[in-house]
Every structure is written in structure tokens, then in C-alpha cells.
Amino acid sequence: MSRRRIGFWYRLAAVIAKPPLLLLFKRDWRGMEHIPAEGGFITAINHNSYLDMFSYGHFQYNTGRVPRFLAKAALFKAPGVGLMLRGTGQIPVFRESSNAVGAFRAAVEAVERGECVAFYPEGTLTRDPGQWPMTAKTGVARAALQTKAPVIPIAQWGANLAMPPYAKENKVRFFPRKTLQVLAGPPVDLTRFYGQDPTPDVLKDATEEIMAAITVLLEEIRGEKAPETPYDLREVRAEQRRKAAGEEVK
Numbered sequence: 001m002s003r004r005r006i007g008f009w010y011r012l013a014a015v016i017a018k019p020p021l022l023l024l025f026k027r028d029w030r031g032m033e034h035i036p037a038e039g040g041f042i043t044a045i046n047h048n049s050y051l052d053m054f055s056y057g058h059f060q061y062n063t064g065r066v067p068r069f070l071a072k073a074a075l076f077k078a079p080g081v082g083l084m085l086r087g088t089g090q091i092p093v094f095r096e097s098s099n100a101v102g103a104f105r106a107a108v109e110a111v112e113r114g115e116c117v118a119f120y121p122e123g124t125l126t127r128d129p130g131q132w133p134m135t136a137k138t139g140v141a142r143a144a145l146q147t148k149a150p151v152i153p154i155a156q157w158g159a160n161l162a163m164p165p166y167a168k169e170n171k172v173r174f175f176p177r178k179t180l181q182v183l184a185g186p187p188v189d190l191t192r193f194y195g196q197d198p199t200p201d202v203l204k205d206a207t208e209e210i211m212a213a214i215t216v217l218l219e220e221i222r223g224e225k226a227p228e229t230p231y232d233l234r235e236v237r238a239e240q241r242r243k244a245a246g247e248e249v250k
Contacts, residue, residue, distance in 0.1 A: 012087075025174075025180045042143060043118045046215075048156075051163045052156050070117070070118075071092060089110075108146055127231060144206065148194060152187055153217055154214070161173070
């Protein structure tokens with residue numbers, strides 16, 4: 001299928017967002033050659049700052065293949081923001097509701113129409129103390145195995161230095177100017193999972209393949225090794241609950 005036209009609303013968003021990004025940040029972009037020129041595909045990106053959507057979005061826009069993000073449904077009700085999200089074709093996510101499956105279906109349909117859909121597989125800002133990728137949700141793997149579309153891993157770093165995740169002091173530190181580093185890699189090879197039933201184990205293994213590819217790219221950007229075991233937010237919270245329960249018993 002042919003690529004989707006950028007369109008009026010995306011161009012308007014670029015007119016608004018690009019000048020401050022160009023003014024406030026330096027850029028180190030690599031791997032654009034891995035972004036498919038035609039056809040539907042998925043990007044999977046690490047998430048370590050509220051600003052990194054703009055960092056990745058700027059990179060992706062400049063490839064000519066604009067992404068469709070999965071965004072919280074509440075944002076679509078915000079004045080101005082909601083209009084822009086709808087105009088650019090973003091996908092509302094209704095968490096913990098009967099409409100939650102609709103976002104996944106819309107993402108799959110967009111890929112099958114030849115568009116790019118961007119997933120932040122972790123589902124939230126990383127809680128890893130070193131800001132490495134955490135264990136992820138399996139939605140990206142489910143979409144990838146259903147569509148058999150290329151999954152392009154993308155690592156980014158730099159937005160988190162301007163706005164750290166979960167900073168106690170919610171300050172944006174633009175100066176000295178930070179470099180927004182974005183590195184796209186070749187498609188993740190998921191062919192060994194094709195034809196298998198999408199059981200929890202299969203989806204977990206496919207998700208781990210995707211996250212491993214992102215982590216390797218982030219290691220290249222940062223010039224250091226990630227922890228051998230990814231931070232698991234569910235396990236950490238479960239341990240906290242066990243400790244709290246034990247303290248109550250005492």
C-alpha cells in the first residue's frame with residue numbers, strides 16, 4: 001500500500017512544534033534508512049520523559065512517514081489538544097473499559113491500511129532507576145503477529161535530561177542545550193512466532209524480543225550496558241504489597 005499523506009493537521013502540528021524543538025535542542029538522528037518507504041509498519045519506542053514523544057515525533061515526521069500514536073482518551077477532550085489529536089488521526093485509548101479493545105483494533109486496521117502506528121510498549125514512563133527500558137505489555141507483539149508488519153525498534157535519549165521522569169521537582173532544564181538522540185534499528189525478526197497461537201507465553205517471548213532490540217539500541221546511544229534483567233514494575237509492586245501485608249500482620 002502507498003504511504004499516507006502527511007495532511008494539513010500534521011503539517012500544522014509541525015509548524016507549531018518544530019521551531020521550539022530546533023531552538024532548544026540539538027539533534028543526533030540515526031537509522032532513518034530502516035523506516036519503510038511504503039506499506040504499514042509498527043514502531044516500538046522506549047519511554048523516559050514526557051517530552052520524548054516530541055523527540056521521536058520530530059524524527060519520525062522528518063522521514064516522511066508520520067506515526068499514529070495511541071493516546072489516553074482524556075486528552076481528546078482537552079480544548080485545542082483534542083482537536084489536534086483527532087485531526088492528526090491519533091488513536092484514543094480507553095483504559096479499563098469495555099472500549100479498550102477498540103484502540104487495539106484501530107491500531108491493527110491502521111497498519112493494514114499502510115500506516116505507521118507507534119507503540120510505547122512499557123505503557124508508562126520507565127521506573128527503572130537507570131532509566132533503562134522496563135518489561136513491557138504485550139499489545140505491540142499482539143499487533144505485530146496479527147498484521148505480520150515490520151516492527152522497527154527505536155531508542156531515544158536526551159528528552160529525559162531536560163525533563164526527567166517522575167522528578168520530585170517538576171522543572172524543565174533546557175539549558176545547557178540537550179541533544180535529542182534517536183536511533184532506529186532494522187526490523188525485529190519475529191518470523192519464528194508466525195503461525196503460533198498467541199498464547200500468553202508466545203506474546204511474552206515476542207515482546208521480550210522487541211524490548212531487547214530497543215535496549216541494544218539504547219546501549220549504543222549511551223555507550224554502556226543495560227542491566228541483565230529488565231526492571232519489572234509488576235514484580236516490584238507485588239513485593240511492596242507483600243511487605244505492606246507483612247507489616248500489618250506484625
